[in-house]
Amino acid sequence: MATALDYHTIRTIFSRFQAAEPEPLGELHHTNAYTLVVAVALSAQATDAGVNRATASLFPVVDTPQKMLDLGEEGLIAHIKSIGLYRNKARNVMKLSRILVEEYGGEVPSSRAALESLPGVGRKTANVVLNMWWGHPAQAVDTHIFRVGNRTRVAPGRDVVAVERAIEDNVPAEFQRHAHHWLILHGRYVCVARKPKCPACLIRDLCPFEDKTPEPKPARPRS
Known part of the structure; x- marks a missing residue:
């Protein structure tokens, strides 16, 4: 090496x-910490531009975990089916949204360990959220x-x-x-x-x- x-x-x-x-700014569109988590989770093996096209119609109506649960998995799929692995990603987004509602009062935690415990959120996603939303040098x-x-x-x-x-x-x-x-x-x-x-x-x-x-x-x- x-x-x-x-x-x-x-x-x-x-x-x-x-x-x-x-x-410098990240290129994934988002409106708050929750939509940032969703956008980054959707971006795995997909381009930022492709995710932005899919979320352009999603985020104006869904910007909280509870709204995502109300939309439902099939409703989410209708927005993101142009993204690779959309079914698995939709499943993870619904799971992480439920955890955020039930365990974190609908708020996105600012802890790396807590973020990484969410379905579909790995170390990279956690670091993006910590950096872009909370300004941590992650x-x-x-x-x-x-x-x-x-x-x-x-x-x-x-x-x-x-x-x-x-x-x-x-x-x-x-x-x-x-x-x-x-x-x-x-x-x-x-x-x-x-x-x-x-x-x-x-x-x-x-x-x-x-x-x-x-x-x-x-x-x-x-x-």
């Missing part, structure tokens, strides 16, 4: 991310962050938990709040999996990743 970059280089990388996007590592963390050596690790720990250990405290958003956006739009857009990368000179995408060839002048 490659070693992480030095502290000064990592600080420079995140200083550039911050300068380019001071307040690091929700997905495939984009795993790739960028290892390619740039900002947070190398053999699995998502190791990368999460590496971000916590290596990224200066002042950047922890937004670290996972900067990394996921960089991985989603610049440091993509197959053909990273290295010429457009604002940290290209600091990145040790060897497989650089070449500069585009200049157009030949017309004769």
Whole structure:
């Protein structure tokens, strides 16, 4: 496993991310902590854009656990059937909604352990909610962050938990709040999996990743 970059280089990388996007935002639409939990749970193995299309008609009428129970599982399916694994996700959303009503007074808990105990809510989902709603410096590592963390050596690790720990250990405290958003956006739009857009990368000179995408060839002048 490659070693992480030095502290000064990592600080420079995140200083550039911050300068380019001071307040990065998640791309899943939501109106409160509950709709955020639902949106993130639905986003497993689905795109944020696809989830947003499905919830565009759902969240205006369902924004609490009790309203979700009143809607019912089949009613929820009618909204989310365009999303992969929608039946299993609908089942989990109904279960977690019932738990929130019966055990938490209809409120979403701000504890990672409590969040992870909900059906369909794993560590990544819990960290997204803790970060985006309560402002905790939690690091929700997905495939984009795993790739960028290892390619740039900002947070190398053999699995998502190791990368999460590496971000916590290596990224200066002042950047922890937004670290996972900067990394996921960089991985989603610049440091993509197959053909990273290295010429457009604002940290290209600091990145040790060897497989650089070449500069585009200049157009030949017309004769």
